[in-house]
Every structure is written in structure tokens, then in C-alpha cells.
Amino acid sequence: MIGLVDIRKRFGNHEVLCGISETFATGEVTCIIGPSGSGKSTLLRCINLLEQPTSGEIIIEGEIAYYDIVDGKARLHAEARISKVRRKLGMVFQDFALFPHLTALGNVTEGLIYGLGLEKGEAKAIANHMLARVGLADHAGHYPDELSGGQKQRVAIARSLAMSPKAMLFDEPTSALDPELVGEVLEVMKDLCREGMTMIIVTHEMKFAREIADRVIFIDQGAVVEEGPPVEVLDAPRHERTRNFLKRVMR
Amino acid sequence: MEFFNVDVIRDYGGALLHGLLMTVILTFIVITLSLGLAIPVALCRMSPYRVIRAISSFYVEVIRGTPLLLQLVYIYYVLPSIGLNLSAFFAAILGLTLNYTAYMSEVYRGGILAVPKNQWEAAATIGLSKARTLQRIILPQALRIVTPTLGNYFISLFKDTALASVVTVQELTFTGQIISARSYQYFTIYTVTAILYLSVGYPAALFVRWLEQRTQHGFRSRSV
Ligand SMILES: Nc1ncnc2c1ncn2[C@@H]1O[C@H](COP(=O)(O)OP(=O)(O)OP(=O)(O)O)[C@@H](O)[C@H]1O
Ligand SMILES: [Mg+2]
Numbered sequence: 218m219i220g221l222v223d224i225r226k227r228f229g230n231h232e233v234l235c236g237i238s239e240t241f242a243t244g245e246v247t248c249i250i251g252p253s254g255s256g257k258s259t260l261l262r263c264i265n266l267l268e269q270p271t272s273g274e275i276i277i278e279g280e281i282a283y284y285d286i287v288d289g290k291a292r293l294h295a296e297a298r299i300s301k302v303r304r305k306l307g308m309v310f311q312d313f314a315l316f317p318h319l320t321a322l323g324n325v326t327e328g329l330i331y332g333l334g335l336e337k338g339e340a341k342a343i344a345n346h347m348l349a350r351v352g353l354a355d356h357a358g359h360y361p362d363e364l365s366g367g368q369k370q371r372v373a374i375a376r377s378l379a380m381s382p383k384a385m386l387f388d389e390p391t392s393a394l395d396p397e398l399v400g401e402v403l404e405v406m407k408d409l410c411r412e413g414m415t416m417i418i419v420t421h422e423m424k425f426a427r428e429i430a431d432r433v434i435f436i437d438q439g440a441v442v443e444e445g446p447p448v449e450v451l452d453a454p455r456h457e458r459t460r461n462f463l464k465r466v467m468r
Numbered sequence: 469m470e471f472f473n474v475d476v477i478r479d480y481g482g483a484l485l486h487g488l489l490m491t492v493i494l495t496f497i498v499i500t501l502s503l504g505l506a507i508p509v510a511l512c513r514m515s516p517y518r519v520i521r522a523i524s525s526f527y528v529e530v531i532r533g534t535p536l537l538l539q540l541v542y543i544y545y546v547l548p549s550i551g552l553n554l555s556a557f558f559a560a561i562l563g564l565t566l567n568y569t570a571y572m573s574e575v576y577r578g579g580i581l582a583v584p585k586n587q588w589e590a591a592a593t594i595g596l597s598k599a600r601t602l603q604r605i606i607l608p609q610a611l612r613i614v615t616p617t618l619g620n621y622f623i624s625l626f627k628d629t630a631l632a633s634v635v636t637v638q639e640l641t642f643t644g645q646i647i648s649a650r651s652y653q654y655f656t657i658y659t660v661t662a663i664l665y666l667s668v669g670y671p672a673a674l675f676v677r678w679l680e681q682r683t684q685h686g687f688r689s690r691s692v
Contacts, residue, residue: 267589296597304595314590318608318687331604332595362686373590380594 218243218384218415219264219306224273226259226439233259234270235439241384246416248426248447251436252462257419260436261386264417265306266299277302278383304332307377307385311392313369315361321348321372322357325379332380347375351405367398371405384415391422423466427451435459476653477660484657487643488664494629494639498564499622505565506572507607513577524573531570537631539563544635560632568625575617579610615683619676626669640664 219241226234233256241247249257262268264275266283269291275282282302284291293299316324325344329335335343348357351371361369370390377385387406391399403425410416410429420426426433426447433450435443435458443456454460512524531539540563544556554562583606591601633642644661648654 265593267592300592300595300597303593306593308590308593310586310590312586314584314586316587316590316605318612320689327591327604328594328596331600358689360687360689362688376590376594 218245218278219417220274220276221260221264222274222276224260224263224270224275226256226263226268227271233439234263236273237436237439237441239434239441241415241417243383243415244413245431246410246414246429247418247432247434248430249417249419249434249436250421250423250426250462250466251442255436256439257436258388261308261388261417261419264386265303265308267308269293277305300332304328304380305383307374307380307382309370309373309377309385309387309390311389313361313366313373313393315369315373315376317361319360320357321353321359321361321364321375324361324372325376328376328380343379344375347379348372350378350408351375352401365398366394367401370394370402374402374405374409378409384417385409387416387418387420389419389421391420421466423451423463435462437462471655472659473653473656476651476656480647480651480657481660483643483647484640484660484664487638487640487661488668490637490639490643491626491629491641491665492668494560494564494632494637495622495626497561498568498629499625501561501565502568502572502621502625503618505569506576509569509573510576510580511602513573514580528570528573531567532574536563536567536628537634539567540631540635556632556636559635560629560637563635564625564628564632568621572618572621575614575621576610579614580606582613583609612683612687616676616680619679623669623673623676626672627665 221237221239224234224237225232237260249260251257259268263270263273266275269284272291274286280302283299284293286292316327319327322341322344325347326337326340329340329343330337345354345357348354351374353368353371353375356364356368356372359368361372364372374385374390390406391402394402399422403422406416406418406425407429418426418430430447432444433447434441435450435454435456437458443450443454443459449455450459451463454463509524509528512520513528515521515524540560543554543563544559547554547559580602587605587609588601591605596604629639630641632639633645636642638646640661644657648657651657
């Protein structure tokens with residue numbers, strides 16, 4: 218479903234991603250773990266072109282996405298074409314990134330109306346259904362400022378799901394939440410997993426990763442150090458760096 | 469009181485009120501035009517195309533680097549020599565609008581840049597084009613940020629219209645000058661002139677403060 222071929226990303230002289238190749242199968246749930254600054258967010262953001270890789274290819278549903286390499290240089294596709302691919306990938310941000318001037322319902326209908334071109338009535342029906350799905354049916358009229366962190370993140374998930382994405386990308390979806398609000402967001406994500414959604418999740422919640430992930434990828438300094446099922450990577454890591462990292466976060 | 473001559477008001481009150489009306493008309497025409505035009509200018513200043521950026525920056529810097537008084541004089545007295553004859557009224561409108569548009573475009577630009585980057589990103593992930601994102605997501609938030617500042621520009625424009633007198637527009641200040649010179653009743657005429665400015669300017673300032681307070685808190689279901 219998603220393929221990454223030798224993705225590199227450099228900010229100035231600092232190589233943040235040093236050639237990452239991965240495939241993410243349909244329905245697979247992958248958790249990406251690693252120390253702060255290791256390039257997890259950057260990798261996720263390359264998948265939907267919020268960052269443009271310095272080199273490498275991204276393949277979405279069998280097609281080369283976003284740009285073609287011509288004479289060794291990336292030539293970006295037209296905006297509409299990029300948009301079409303991006304819509305297949307829902308994205309959930311650590312800081313929610315809700316639109317503060319729109320209600321919960323407005324946040325969800327926005328992409329349906331102005332991204333997909335649906336009628337307002339139809340968009341509202343879908344949006345209400347999505348809000349119900351994340352347990353916020355009776356908060357449709359609330360503005361983000363009137364919602365708790367957990368509720369905000371669930372609206373953000375509904376906003377992404379409304380676009381009927383083929384995969385969902387999560388960048389530390391619970392890191393900005395008070396501990397007592399983490400559970401409600403993780404529950405919604407587990408529901409998605411049960412429904413067979415393809416998910417790539419950057420997280421520091423090791424217990425959650427063990428529960429939900431088909432595969433765990435440990436990244437350090439912009440490279441994949443170790444990957445495999447949670448029982449291997451989390452419980453019996455082969456690499457010294459993985460062990461050290463886990464020791465630190467499990468404390 | 470011998471300074472204050474009530475008869476003068478009877479004779480010239482109508483003319484002063486007429487001057488005030490002209491001041492108000494100038495203010496409203498210029499603020500409407502500038503509020504609208506400053507947005508495209510702000511966008512040009514942030515354009516990905518260098519030529520567009522250069523031209524719009526040049527315009528803004530010329531306006532900011534020269535006195536408004538000179539700009540008005542230039543339009544009224546210098547442009548005719550290249551065949552551009554404008555009536556005093558239109559010269560004033562043009563000069564004030566060019567000036568306020570430049571300054572307000574900077575305010576809008578600041579407002580647009582103050583909207584967090586994640587708003588652009590979130591909009592991109594749900595398939596909104598750049599133009600749509602600007603229209604639906606960024607501008608509504610930027611407008612709220614800049615409302616207090618623009619409100620203050622509105623108040624200062626109301627007073628800056630007095631400069632239109634240098635191109636012979638008979639707004640309030642110029643009217644006061646003419647009739648006080650004619651009647652020698654400087655104290656009375658200029659006091660009344662000041663009171664007339666205040667009678668509009670003070671309520672306007674209160675209105676702007678109210679707007680400012682309204683935009684202080686975030687977006688909520690029942691915003692006051
Ligand atoms: N826009 C940018 N410009 C310059 N450097 C950047 C930029 N974005 C990220 N970096 C750098 O790239 C490196 C990787 O950042 P990234 O955010 O991907 O790490 P991360 O693994 O997500 O870390 P964390 O767990 O703290 O979120 C960091 O050193 C960061 O400073
Ligand atoms: Mg990160």
C-alpha cells in the first residue's frame with residue numbers, strides 16, 4: 218500500500234533521514250519508535266509530502282507519488298494531483314492542528330466540501346457519522362477551545378477519517394494529552410485497527426504499541442536499527458541501541 | 469465670554485458640518501478601499517514569484533519611506549504635468565488609499581504569518597488547495613488577529629483626512645481654516661472644529677475598543 222525507497226532528508230548539512238526503505242502492507246499496523254530527534258516525524262511527514270525528501274521515492278498504491286525524478290532532479294506533480302494522493306493518507310498531529318475558527322462539525326466537513334467537493338448536506342451527514350464514531354456526536358457544535366485535549370484529538374481523527382483514507386498516519390497522537398485523557402484516544406485507534414485500517418503510528422506508548430502493532434520499527438539517527446513483531450523488538454531486542462532506548466523509556 | 473462667539477457658529481456652523489461630512493465620506497471611502505486592496509497586496513508580498521514580490525515591496529517601501537503629505541501633493545500637483553488631471557477629491561482618495569493600503573498590507577501580512585504553520589499542513593492533508601486554505605482557514609484567523617490594529621488605522625485615517633486640505637479638499641480642517649481666516653474668530657471656529665472631530669472620533673474609538681475586546685478571546689459557540 219505504501220512503499221518508501223531509499224528516502225533521504227537533509228536539513229542544511231544535517232542528514233535527518235539516511236536512506237530509509239520500508240513497505241507498509243494494507244491493513245498492517247506499524248508503530249515507529251525511537252529517541253527524540255531520530256527523524257520519526259520527518260519520516261511520517263515525507264509520506265504525505267509535508268516534507269519533501271531530498272532523494273528517494275514514495276509509492277502509494279503502486280504508483281510513484283508526488284514527483285518524478287527527471288535527470289536526477291525531483292519534478293513536483295501539479296497541486297491537484299498531489300492533493301489527490303494526499304487525501305488517501307489521513308494525518309493526526311501531536312498538537313491536534315484543529316481549525317480554531319470552526320466547530321467540531323465544521324472541522325470535519327471542511328475537507329469534504331472544499332477538498333472532495335461534496336454538497337453541504339451530504340458533508341454534514343458524513344461528518345456527524347464520523348463524530349459519532351469517535352464518541353463525540355453531542356459535541357458537533359463545540360469549538361476546539363471548548364473541548365478537552367482528548368476530545369480535540371478525537372475530532373482530528375474524525376476529520377481525517379471523513380476523507381475515507383486508505384491509511385492513517387499518527388504522529389505522537391497522545392503526547393500532548395494529560396495522562397487521564399490518553400485512554401480515550403487510544404481506544405478510538407484500537408477500533409480503527411479492528412476495522413482493518415492501515416496505520417503508521419509514531420508513539421512513545423510502549424504498552425499500546427505492544428497491544429496494537431503488527432510490526433515495530435526502531436529508528437535511531439535517521440536509520441532503521443531494528444524491526445519486527447512487538448514480541449521481538451520490544452521484548453527481545455537484538456541490538457544494543459534498541460535495548461538502551463527501551464530501558465530508558467520503560468522506566 | 470468674549471473669546472467664544474456664538475453668532476459665528478450661527479453663521480458658519482453649516483459650513484463646518486459640511487466639512488465634517490466630507491471628512492467622514494473621505495474616511496469611509498478610503499478605509500473600504502484600503503481594507504480590500506491591502507489583502508491582495510499582502511499576498512503579492514508573499515508570492516512565490518520574485519517579480520511580483522519585488523514590485524509590491526517597492527510600492528510598499530516607497531509609500532512607507534515618504535511623507536503622506538508629499539504623496540498627496542505629488543498626486544495633485546505633479547501628476548497633471550504627465551497628463552493625469554484628478555479633481556481634488558479624487559486626488560485625496562487616491563493618495564490616502566495608496567498610503568493606507570501599503571500600511572494595512574503589512575498588517576495583513578503579519579496576521580497571515582502569525583497563523584500557525586500546522587493550519588496549512590492540516591488543510592493540505594484533507595485535500596484543500598493552497599488558495600482554498602488561504603480563503604477558508606488562514607484568512608479568517610488572520611483577520612481576527614489584525615482587527616485591533618486595523619481598527620486603530622481607521623481612527624488615525626479619520627484624522628489624517630485633514631491632510632487632504634493641502635490638495636484643497638474642503639474637509640473639516642480646511643473649512644475651519646477658511647472661515648476662521650475670513651471671520652478672525654480663531655478661538656471659536658477651531659474649538660468647534662475640534663469638538664466636531666471628537667464627536668465622531670471618540671465614539672469611533674469606543675467602537676474600536678469594543679471590537680478589540682470581542683476579538684481578544686478565542687472562537688466560541690456564543691461569542692458574546
Ligand atoms: N524544518 C526543519 N528544519 C531543520 N531541522 C529540522 C526540521 N525539522 C526537523 N529538523 C531536525 O531533524 C531532526 C529530526 O526531527 P524529527 O522531528 O523528525 O525527530 P523525531 O524523531 O520526531 O523527534 P521527537 O520524538 O522529539 O518528535 C531533529 O534534529 C530536528 O532538529
Ligand atoms: Mg516527532
